[in-house]
Amino acid sequence: MPDHCRQALALGERDGGLSLMMADHGFAVVCSDLRGPTDRARTLHRTYGYEEVIGYEAIDATAINKPNASFDVVVFKSMIGALGTKERQTQAIREMHRVLKPGGVLLFAENLHGTAMHGWLRKRFVAWDSYWRYLDPIADRDLFAPFAELHEGTTGLFANLGRSEGQRDLLARFDPLFTAVLPRTMHTIWYGAAIKG
Secondary structure (H helix, E strand, O other): OOOOOOEEEEEOOOOOHHHHHHHHOOOEEEEEEOOOOOHHHHHHHHHOOOOOOEEEEEOOOOOOOOOOOOEEEEEEEOOHHHHOOHHHHHHHHHHHHHHEEEEEEEEEEEEEOOOHHHHHHHHHHOOOOOOOOOEOOOOOHHHHOOOOEEEEEEEOOOHHHOOOHHHHHHHHOOHHHHHOOOOHHHOOEEEEEEEOO
């Protein structure tokens, strides 16, 4: 990968969607997952012509095997819930902070508890619910304590209940009506940008 362009680390990337997005924005990207990204990720990146700027590695988010201040951006989506405990999630965020350059940005989108209905449905239909630790946008704000700034928001209510992309798109149209009046802790997605000082 060229060393003259901006560097991004994508964690928990199995199928490579965030890596594709970062490459499309001009970054050289390390596409990583705990056991390494799938062949599907490589195929996706090849299809869009980004195979020259994306590398593939197995990386544990709680012990990132990269030097301090290596990346301009670190990005993850629906990943740290799988770490199971707040202690491990805190360690992962500290590691992301460590490998960012000063002024670097952590971009994230992570699953929240949602409503009691979401909890009931997950217990019945989500295989990993027994070990996943869903975040709370108020109680877990301290995860980002190492960062100088945190710009964040919450969204989502019905969209993730759809069984197909078409259903999710349809249900997503109703989300803004309800998320505006329900407490943040009932939303299903927490997203944001944390900036290293």
